[in-house]
Amino acid sequence: MERRVQTMLLKFVLASFVLLVSIRDGSAGITSSFIRSEWPAVDIPLDHEAFAVPKGYNAPQQVHITQGDYDGKAVIISWVTPDEPGPNHVQYGTSESKFQTSLEGTVTNYTFYEYQSGYIHHCVIEGLEYQTKYYYRIGSGDSSREFGSKHLPKLNRKLPTNWEIGELGQTFNSLSTLGHYIQKGAETVLFVGDLCYADRYEYNDVGLRWDTWGRFVERSTAYHPWIWAAGNHEIDYMPYMGEVVPFKNFLYRYTTPYLASNSSNPLWYAVRRASAHIIVLSSYSPFVKYTPQYMWLQEELKRVDREKTPWLIVLMHVPLYNSNGAHYMEGESMRSVFESWFIKYKVDVIFAGHVHAYERSYRFSNIDYNITNGNRYPLPDKSAPVYITVGDGGNQEGLASKFLDPQPEYSAFREASYGHSTLEIKNRTHAIYHWNRNDDGKKVPTDSFVLHNQYWGSNRRRRKLKHFLLTVMDEIADM
Numbered sequence: 362m363e364r365r366v367q368t369m370l371l372k373f374v375l376a377s378f379v380l381l382v383s384i385r386d387g388s389a390g391i392t393s394s395f396i397r398s399e400w401p402a403v404d405i406p407l408d409h410e411a412f413a414v415p416k417g418y419n420a421p422q423q424v425h426i427t428q429g430d431y432d433g434k435a436v437i438i439s440w441v442t443p444d445e446p447g448p449n450h451v452q453y454g455t456s457e458s459k460f461q462t463s464l465e466g467t468v469t470n471y472t473f474y475e476y477q478s479g480y481i482h483h484c485v486i487e488g489l490e491y492q493t494k495y496y497y498r499i500g501s502g503d504s505s506r507e508f509g510s511k512h513l514p515k516l517n518r519k520l521p522t523n524w525e526i527g528e529l530g531q532t533f534n535s536l537s538t539l540g541h542y543i544q545k546g547a548e549t550v551l552f553v554g555d556l557c558y559a560d561r562y563e564y565n566d567v568g569l570r571w572d573t574w575g576r577f578v579e580r581s582t583a584y585h586p587w588i589w590a591a592g593n594h595e596i597d598y599m600p601y602m603g604e605v606v607p608f609k610n611f612l613y614r615y616t617t618p619y620l621a622s623n624s625s626n627p628l629w630y631a632v633r634r635a636s637a638h639i640i641v642l643s644s645y646s647p648f649v650k651y652t653p654q655y656m657w658l659q660e661e662l663k664r665v666d667r668e669k670t671p672w673l674i675v676l677m678h679v680p681l682y683n684s685n686g687a688h689y690m691e692g693e694s695m696r697s698v699f700e701s702w703f704i705k706y707k708v709d710v711i712f713a714g715h716v717h718a719y720e721r722s723y724r725f726s727n728i729d730y731n732i733t734n735g736n737r738y739p740l741p742d743k744s745a746p747v748y749i750t751v752g753d754g755g756n757q758e759g760l761a762s763k764f765l766d767p768q769p770e771y772s773a774f775r776e777a778s779y780g781h782s783t784l785e786i787k788n789r790t791h792a793i794y795h796w797n798r799n800d801d802g803k804k805v806p807t808d809s810f811v812l813h814n815q816y817w818g819s820n821r822r823r824r825k826l827k828h829f830l831l832t833v834m835d836e837i838a839d840m
C-alpha cells in the first residue's frame with residue numbers, strides 16, 4: 362500500500378510537471394554572447410562580378426520567378442531587357458533545350474527621377490504539373506538564356522518540403538548569405554522584405570541599385586520561386602526628387618499573385634504551396650478595422666483548410682514580438698489588431714524581418730491587454746504562434762546589437778549576427794527549423810527546434826495528455 366501511494370504520488374507529480382511544461386513551454390531565454398568579428402557592411406561596388414551584365418545585345422537580366430496562382434500550378438517569370446522591349450515571350454518545356462510551348466508576357470517601363478528603367482517583363486505560365494522540372498528560355502538568338510526550375514509539389518503531399526527564410530541587401534554579407542540559400546537547394550525562399558536597400562542612395566543611383574540587386578540575386582531567383590513580402594526599404598518615398606508614389610520601384614519589378622487570393626493589392630496576398638498556406642501581410646499599408654487589408658485577412662483566414670494545407674505560416678516585415686532596442690514596439694499596432702486572429706486560427710509560425718538581428722519567441726500572447734485593464738505583460742499561451750525575426754541577411758546598415766536587458770520572458774533565443782533560417786516540413790505534425798549564423802562567410806547552424814503543428818500537433822498532444830491525466834485520476838480514485 363505504502364509503495365502504491367508513493368508510485369501514485371510520483372505519477373501525480375509527473376502529471377503536474379507535464380501540465381506545467383506544456384504551459385510554460387521551456388526555460389528562460391538565451392541571449393547569445395556570440396560577437397561577430399567586424400566585416401565591412403558596405404555595398405558591393407558596381408563593377409563587381411556579382412552584378413555582371415549578361416553578354417549579348419538586349420540579353421535578359423534580373424530573371425526571377427514567383428508563384429503565379431493560389432494553388433501552385435502557375436509561376437510568374439519576370440526579367441528585364443535593357444535595350445528594347447522585345448522579344449517578350451517565354452519558351453518552356455519539360456526537357457532541356459526542347460521547348461514545346463511559347464507564351465507572351467507583359468512589358469512595362471518607368472522612370473524614377475531621371476533614371477529610365479529597362480523593359481520589365483512578366484509572364485504568367487499556368488497549368489504546370491506538380492513535381493516536374495521545367496526548363497525555360499527567354500531572349501532571342503545569341504542573347505537568349507535558359508534556366509531550369511523544379512516545379513513545386515502538390516498541395517498536402519507527403520514528402521518533406523525545404524524552405525529558406527530571410528532578408529538580404531547587397532553587401533558582401535548578403536553575397537555569402539545568398540550563397541547559403543543556394544547551397545541548401547531549398548525549393549522556395551520566403552522573403553520577409555527589404556530587398557536591396559537602394560533607398561540609401563540618391564537620385565539616379567536608386568534605380569541603378571535596384572538593377573544591380575536584380576542581377577545579384579538571379580543565381581537563386583531564376584531557379585527557385587521567391588515569395589515576396591515588402592519592407593520599409595521598398596517604400597522609396599523621396600519627395601526631394603519628386604518621387605512620392607510608395608513602392609514604385611518594387612511594384613514595377615516584383616509582381617505577386619495577389620488577385621488569385623482576391624486581394625486588392627499586390628502588397629498583401631496568400632498562396633498555398635505544398636503543405637502550407639502562406640499569408641503575406643504588409644506592415645506599411647493600412648491594416649486597422651475596415652481597411653482593405655483587414656477585410657481581406659478576415660476572409661482569407663476563413664479559407665484556410667488544414668486538411669489540404671496542414672501548415673499556416675504568416676510573413677510580414679515588422680515583427681510583433683521583438684526585444685531588440687532597434688525598432689522596439691514598431692509592431693505593436695499590428696499586434697493589437699491581428700494577434701487574436703493568429704491565435705484563433707492556430708497560425709504555426711510568423712516570420713518577420715526589419716530588425717538586423719535574430720530572435721525567436723516562445724509561444725506567448727498579449728491578447729488580454731487593453732488600455733484599461735493593465736494586463737500589459739505577454740503571457741505563455743500554447744495556442745500562440747512562434748514568432749521569428751530573421752532580419753539579418755546582411756545589409757548596409759549593419760547589425761542591431763542592443764537587446765533589452767533583462768531578456769523578456771517571451772524571448773527564447775536572440776543573437777545579433779547575420780544569417781538565415783530554414784524550415785523543413787516533414788509531415789503534417791512536425792517541421793524542423795534551423796537558424797544558421799553567417800559567421801564570416803561560414804554557415805553555422807546555431808538555433809534549431811522541432812516546430813509542432815498547432816492544428817494537428819497540439820490536438821494529438823492534448824489528447825495524449827488528457828488520456829494520461831484520466832488514467833492517473835482513475836488510479837488515485839482506485840486506491
Ligand SMILES: *[C@@H]1O[C@H](CO)[C@@H](O)[C@H](O)[C@H]1NC(C)=O
Binds near residue numbers: 471472477478
Ligand atoms: C518606355 O519606353 C518607350 C519606348 O522606348 C519610351 O518611348 C517611353 O518614354 C518609356 N516610358 C517611360 C515611362 O520611361
Ligand SMILES: *[C@@H]1O[C@H](CO)[C@@H](O)[C@H](O)[C@H]1NC(C)=O
Binds near residue numbers: 622
Ligand atoms: C475569389 O472570388 C471569386 C469571385 O467571388 C471566387 O469565385 C473565387 O473562388 C475567390 N477566390 C478565392 C481564392 O477564394
Ligand SMILES: *[C@@H]1O[C@H](CO)[C@@H](O)[C@H](O)[C@H]1NC(C)=O
Binds near residue numbers: 731732
Ligand atoms: C478591457 O479589459 C477589461 C478587463 O478585463 C474588460 O472588462 C474590457 O471589456 C476590455 N475592453 C475591451 C475593449 O476589450
Ligand SMILES: *[C@@H]1O[C@H](CO)[C@@H](O)[C@H](O)[C@H]1NC(C)=O
Binds near residue numbers: 787788789790791
Ligand atoms: C512526422 O515527422 C516526425 C519527424 O521526422 C516523425 O518523428 C514522426 O513520426 C512523423 N509522423 C508521422 C505521422 O509520420
